[in-house]
Amino acid sequence: MTGAATPEGELIRRAQAGDQEAFGQLVAAHAERVYGGLRRFGLDPSEADEVAQEVFLRAWRGLPRFQARARLSTWLYRIAFNEAQRRLSRRPPPVIESGSGDEDPIAALPEAPQFGPEALALDREFERVVERALAQLPPEWRAAVVLRDIEGLSTEEAAAVAGVREAAFKSRLHRGRMRLRALLEPYLGLEEGEHG
């Protein structure tokens, strides 16, 4: 929501004036989406809990500079994206367990189930397959897919959150989607007869 005439706009105005109660209401309203974004950007649950606090603390300090015409949710995503990248950059490089270095990422995923895409989208096991495939993308590609396809931001909003021009964002999005397509291909429920 935007603008001072909306309830959220009023809360923002009050919070900008130092009203901690109003800010608390904004935190409650956006907590779930911020947490979800942090998890999708690649943080584990405990990291996401911790970083979500940092996101809202930075938002509190930055509120005086927040422009009321912007969407608060997009602005919070931008902070969450930056905080997640900061946290991810501090992680040690992933350890390859088997040491061979040439594992097929598909082999790390569970067996493809035998039902169609509608059922797949609701199945917890399949959710884990998608999450593991997402985790195999480079962070910038994963963030593009998360912002555009999972969180449902427009290309313009998502590019602003990622801090890149739209053309660069579209390139990351395309690469991320194509990589995911390849990883998920055995699970998509498309019949052999549909090939060609």
Add this chain to the structure above:
Amino acid sequence: MSTVLYRLRVRRDHRWAPGHMSAYLDGELSEPSRARIERHSSECPECRWVLKSLARTVTILRRMPAPRGQGDPRDLVIAVRSRLGERPRP
């Protein structure tokens, strides 16, 4: 169109199409480019498969539910409010 010219055109489209499929699905291509993707997909089984599986991948992503595991948002509100007076982290 001669067979040679047809094959050249299909080969050119085959190189061009995969890089534009994502924009096609988002409705961000110009009308001539959209028509080019659709014509090539009708001619090329490989690209038709890639486009179809890419579309399904995007559909699945859009159905993904919010991650589980978050605690009560009220706990976050309490934690954040207790820290509002902290100095910014360097």
